[in-house]
Amino acid sequence: MQDSLIRTGTTGDGLPAHFRRVVSFHPRGGRLNAVQRRAFQAHADRWYLEAGELTGPLDGTTLFGRAAPLIMEIGSGMGESTAAMAAARPEADLLAIEVYKPGVAQTLHHLNRTGVQNVRVVRGDGVQVLTDLIAPGSLAELWLFFPDPWPKTRHFKRRLVTPEFAELVASRLRRGGVFRLATDWAPYAERMLAVCAATKGLRNLHAGWAPRPAFRPRTRFERRGLAEGHEIFDLEFSRR
Ligand SMILES: C[S@@+](CC[C@H](N)C(=O)[O-])C[C@H]1O[C@@H](n2cnc3c(N)ncnc32)[C@H](O)[C@@H]1O
Numbered sequence: 001m002q003d004s005l006i007r008t009g010t011t012g013d014g015l016p017a018h019f020r021r022v023v024s025f026h027p028r029g030g031r032l033n034a035v036q037r038r039a040f041q042a043h044a045d046r047w048y049l050e051a052g053e054l055t056g057p058l059d060g061t062t063l064f065g066r067a068a069p070l071i072m073e074i075g076s077g078m079g080e081s082t083a084a085m086a087a088a089r090p091e092a093d094l095l096a097i098e099v100y101k102p103g104v105a106q107t108l109h110h111l112n113r114t115g116v117q118n119v120r121v122v123r124g125d126g127v128q129v130l131t132d133l134i135a136p137g138s139l140a141e142l143w144l145f146f147p148d149p150w151p152k153t154r155h156f157k158r159r160l161v162t163p164e165f166a167e168l169v170a171s172r173l174r175r176g177g178v179f180r181l182a183t184d185w186a187p188y189a190e191r192m193l194a195v196c197a198a199t200k201g202l203r204n205l206h207a208g209w210a211p212r213p214a215f216r217p218r219t220r221f222e223r224r225g226l227a228e229g230h231e232i233f234d235l236e237f238s239r240r
Helices: 034-047 060-064 080-088 101-114 126-133 153-158 163-172 186-197 220-227
Strands: 005-007 019-021 048-050 070-074 093-098 119-123 139-145 173-183 202-204 233-239
Touching (some): 034 101, 034 119, 060 093, 080 093, 080 101, 101 119, 126 163, 163 173, 163 186, 163 202, 173 186, 186 202
Parallel strands (some): 048 119, 070 139
Antiparallel strands (some): 202 233
16 A cells, blocks of 8 residues: 555544554544434444454454355445345345444435445444455445545545555455445546556456446435536446
């Protein structure tokens, strides 16, 4: 993760004193509204895992009580589409990672409404979870749908999709496993395509852009992008 390390001269977060990892998210407030508070209290036991309390490598069979293909989603947001996608993929188990606590709580609300069993929500940094908790060669799929585009040049270093990230994803996918991405931000889409195409362990399953996966409903951020007149770009790469 070399280019996600910057010199700051500060300490903290467990890294060497002069390094701090640039993260892909804003440190945002964690206030829950009434629905989210109730959802967290009522449903955390059933669907929620705290990243800091987990030790790797995670074992899907223990987490879900069955042996099934394991999918990880980074940045599940408010979880409406996550719940729908889990319902549309009952043969697989879905580990949804979201750093924003109200998003996690809202996801629990949606999971309760749909009643799906095949999801666990982890609050944490997806890069850290992939690095520390996911065994190499173990994921059937990795989903990155509408990651924050960080459109300003000075924020590009915050974008999740870098050559190092693509390599990390490739290392965690099993052979034939699929990395699915989507964005409504054309310059980021071009960058995703170039980065993934240049990653040795990945192979584009299409000549360029992928068709929209049938199991993905219009996500919250996708709807926002469409309302602003943006085109949607899907990508699908498999682990060689
Ligand atoms: C633009 S939203 C998209 C949410 C959802 N996928 C959708 O399409 O509606 C991006 C989400 O990724 C989360 N996020 C950003 N960086 C993350 C990281 N490193 N680990 C986990 N979540 C992250 C943000 O908190 C935010 O909820």
